[in-house]
Amino acid sequence: MAFGPYFLLASLEGLVTAAVLSLMALGLSLVFGVMRVVNVAHGEFYMLGAVLAWWFSTLVGGHPAVGFLLALVLSPLVVAAIAFVAERLVLSRLKYEPEATIVATIGLLYIVQQLALTFYGPEARPVEAPFNYRISLPWFGYSAYKLAVIGFSILMMIATWFVLTRTKIGLVMRATQFDRETAQAFGIPVGRVYAGVFALGAGLAAVAAVLIVPIQQAHYLMGHDPLLLSFIVVIIGGLGSLRGTVVAAVLIGLSDGIISMFFSPTLAKMLATLAVAMVLVFRPQGLFGTVAR
Amino acid sequence: MPGRAEGGVTRAMANRIKLTPSAKSLALHAGVVLLLLALNFLLPEYHRGVFARVLVLAVFAMGYNLAFGYTGLLSLGHAMFFAAGLYGAGLTVYHLEWSVWPAFAAGLAAGTGLALVVGFLALRTTGVAFMIVTLMFAQVFYLTTLYFTTYTRGEEGLVLPQSSRVLAFPGGALNLSDPSTRYLVALTLFTLVLTVILFLVRAPFGRSLVAIRENDERMRMLGYNVFANKLASVVLSGLFCAASGAAYAVLFGYVGSGFAAIQYSILPLLWVLVGGAATTLGPLIGTLFMFYVIDTASSYTTAHLLVVGLVLIGVILFFPKGIAGTVRGRWLPWLP
Numbered sequence: 001m002a003f004g005p006y007f008l009l010a011s012l013e014g015l016v017t018a019a020v021l022s023l024m025a026l027g028l029s030l031v032f033g034v035m036r037v038v039n040v041a042h043g044e045f046y047m048l049g050a051v052l053a054w055w056f057s058t059l060v061g062g063h064p065a066v067g068f069l070l071a072l073v074l075s076p077l078v079v080a081a082i083a084f085v086a087e088r089l090v091l092s093r094l095k096y097e098p099e100a101t102i103v104a105t106i107g108l109l110y111i112v113q114q115l116a117l118t119f120y121g122p123e124a125r126p127v128e129a130p131f132n133y134r135i136s137l138p139w140f141g142y143s144a145y146k147l148a149v150i151g152f153s154i155l156m157m158i159a160t161w162f163v164l165t166r167t168k169i170g171l172v173m174r175a176t177q178f179d180r181e182t183a184q185a186f187g188i189p190v191g192r193v194y195a196g197v198f199a200l201g202a203g204l205a206a207v208a209a210v211l212i213v214p215i216q217q218a219h220y221l222m223g224h225d226p227l228l229l230s231f232i233v234v235i236i237g238g239l240g241s242l243r244g245t246v247v248a249a250v251l252i253g254l255s256d257g258i259i260s261m262f263f264s265p266t267l268a269k270m271l272a273t274l275a276v277a278m279v280l281v282f283r284p285q286g287l288f289g290t291v292a293r
Numbered sequence: 294m295p296g297r298a299e300g301g302v303t304r305a306m307a308n309r310i311k312l313t314p315s316a317k318s319l320a321l322h323a324g325v326v327l328l329l330l331a332l333n334f335l336l337p338e339y340h341r342g343v344f345a346r347v348l349v350l351a352v353f354a355m356g357y358n359l360a361f362g363y364t365g366l367l368s369l370g371h372a373m374f375f376a377a378g379l380y381g382a383g384l385t386v387y388h389l390e391w392s393v394w395p396a397f398a399a400g401l402a403a404g405t406g407l408a409l410v411v412g413f414l415a416l417r418t419t420g421v422a423f424m425i426v427t428l429m430f431a432q433v434f435y436l437t438t439l440y441f442t443t444y445t446r447g448e449e450g451l452v453l454p455q456s457s458r459v460l461a462f463p464g465g466a467l468n469l470s471d472p473s474t475r476y477l478v479a480l481t482l483f484t485l486v487l488t489v490i491l492f493l494v495r496a497p498f499g500r501s502l503v504a505i506r507e508n509d510e511r512m513r514m515l516g517y518n519v520f521a522n523k524l525a526s527v528v529l530s531g532l533f534c535a536a537s538g539a540a541y542a543v544l545f546g547y548v549g550s551g552f553a554a555i556q557y558s559i560l561p562l563l564w565v566l567v568g569g570a571a572t573t574l575g576p577l578i579g580t581l582f583m584f585y586v587i588d589t590a591s592s593y594t595t596a597h598l599l600v601v602g603l604v605l606i607g608v609i610l611f612f613p614k615g616i617a618g619t620v621r622g623r624w625l626p627w628l629p
Contacts (some may be wrong), residue, residue, distance in 0.1 A: 036421075038424070038425070090606055093610060096420055099367050102367070102369075102421075102424060102433070104605070104606050104610070105578065106562075107602040107605030110599065110605070111598075111599055111606075114598040114599040114602065115596075115599065117596070117598075118595075163549060172613050199454035228429075229617070230429075231425060231429075234427065264440075266436055266439055266440045267440060269436055270436040270440060271431050273432050274433050277426050277429040277430055277433070278414075278420060280422055280425060280429075281415065281418060284418055
């Protein structure tokens with residue numbers, strides 16, 4: 001293959017990564033933006049979403065699309081419920097103190113990971129894609145499912161944007177983010193908003209995971225790399241900025257796809273991580289964010 | 294303010310602020326060290342091995358405690374300082390066939406140098422950003438050890454030959470793979486670092502670190518160079534962690550990427566939190582406690598990470614001061 005088609009393939013793969021990554025990073029960014037909590041267990045919610053997707057898809061027979069759709073609906077709901085309980089039981093009692101919540105979510109990370117290993121096992125298991133059509137391009141065939149992933153995550157992003165900016169729920173969330181105490185004084189149940197946001201963030205990670213399992217298998221350690229990548233996206237995009245998150249996800253996803261096709265993936269990860277650390281050191285508000293109040 | 298010390302309250306305060314450890318606390322620490330010395334001859338073989346490992350890792354925890362407990366810098370990347378010491382000593386022994394003394398020094402230099410660079414960059418940020426920046430630098434370090442897998446053999450790691458692990462003295466030599474020698478060398482390092490920290494936290498430097506943790510704005514107003522003090526704390530912390538890593542390499546003869554992974558940044562945090570942040574003996578208590586909790590748990594279940602997770606959440610919810618911190622709060626207010 002000549003350079004051009006090769007590059008196109010790398011870009012398409014990068015866009016798929018970017019699509020999934022932006023959903024996951026959006027969850028992380030919402031939780032940090034509204035609650036000021038760095039959720040280290042976010043990657044485990046993603047893993048849990050994938051593992052549950054496998055479980056739900058094995059429950060029903062027939063056409064693979066049935067199992068997949070069931071997983072797409074139920075898996076995020078279950079993960080969100082677990083996150084909701086964890087928030088009520090642990091995070092709310094810590095009064096959302098940044099350092100204490102980091103330690104607690106690290107604890108949560110280990111618990112979820114260990115439970116997944118114990119009950120799901122160390123194997124990687126696939127979920128069958130809902131449809132198996134290949135679009136033939138002049139140079140290579142490309143999976144239509146991957147393009148559908150990109151489309152679906154764009155739809156999810158638009159839906160989230162709509163909820164955040166055009167509905168009462170979004171208004172309440174933004175008010176809580178802007179000034180917690182004033183929001184409380186105006187009768188907003190801040191505790192319930194926090195629990196809802198935490199559940200929503202975890203649910204978004206689970207949606208991303210369900211979308212990825214037909215491409216990449218479900219495994220109990222799969223949450224680690226996406227967690228680091230979403231941290232990177234959230235930092236580069238500027239915290240709490242939806243537009244920044246999307247732009248950064250596309251940037252990181254594309255460069256990850258292209259760099260790892262032409263260079264060693266370890267070196268690519270090293271350079272990307274170092275670059276992001278430097279961004280945080282010299283421009284802590286992110287490339288697109290504004291200075292924190 | 295010598296003139297003001299005439300007043301009752303201020304004199305009491307002046308008496309309380311001593312710049313050296315009290316006789317009581319010196320006696321307590323000497324007692325702990327003597328007890329640990331006696332244990333070398335009393336413990337069964339298996340437990341002596343565990344204690345030797347705990348003593349080395351407690352040095353790592355003490356180093357972490359200096360930054361986290363006393364200075365209030367929550368780093369999620371201290372594995373890189375431990376691993377820098379580990380690799381600094383291990384690689385020079387393995388590839389360059391250096392003897393133990395210069396290899397140990399190379400480990401210290403690697404960790405201290407890294408701490409200087411990382412501290413200089415990361416301390417431009419505070420709070421959450423500091424945690425993430427340190428996490429990322431540590432991740433880069435971990436990936437570097439994997440990238441140079443020709444020299445480090447990555448996760449599989451290197452085993453240092455017994456013949457190279459000999460500590461030479463003018464009068465003779467100590468074989469570091471002998472269990473008793475290993476225990477005593479670990480105890481010597483532990484005692485050395487414990488003594489330094491015990492005096493350090495009472496000295497003006499240690500007190501200014503605590504003051505920075507409590508209110509850095511005020512310290513800046515009072516004319517202290519907050520950045521320089523924090524940097525000194527990170528570098529010293531890195532030095533102790535590197536000492537622990539270098540000692541681990543030469544005492545236990547194994548060097549691997551696993552020690553640079555994120556889990557080894559979380560563990561010292563766990564040990565210090567359990568034992569009691571900003572206490573001199575907390576790191577030892579926490580390390581010992583967690584080692585035996587995991588040891589006991591592994592005999593019932595393979596799910597030891599579950600125990601780590603549950604203890605982390607339990608401690609942060611119900612026991613935020615840790616063991617030594619609670620003892621200090623309830624019964625022994627003089628505990629350093």
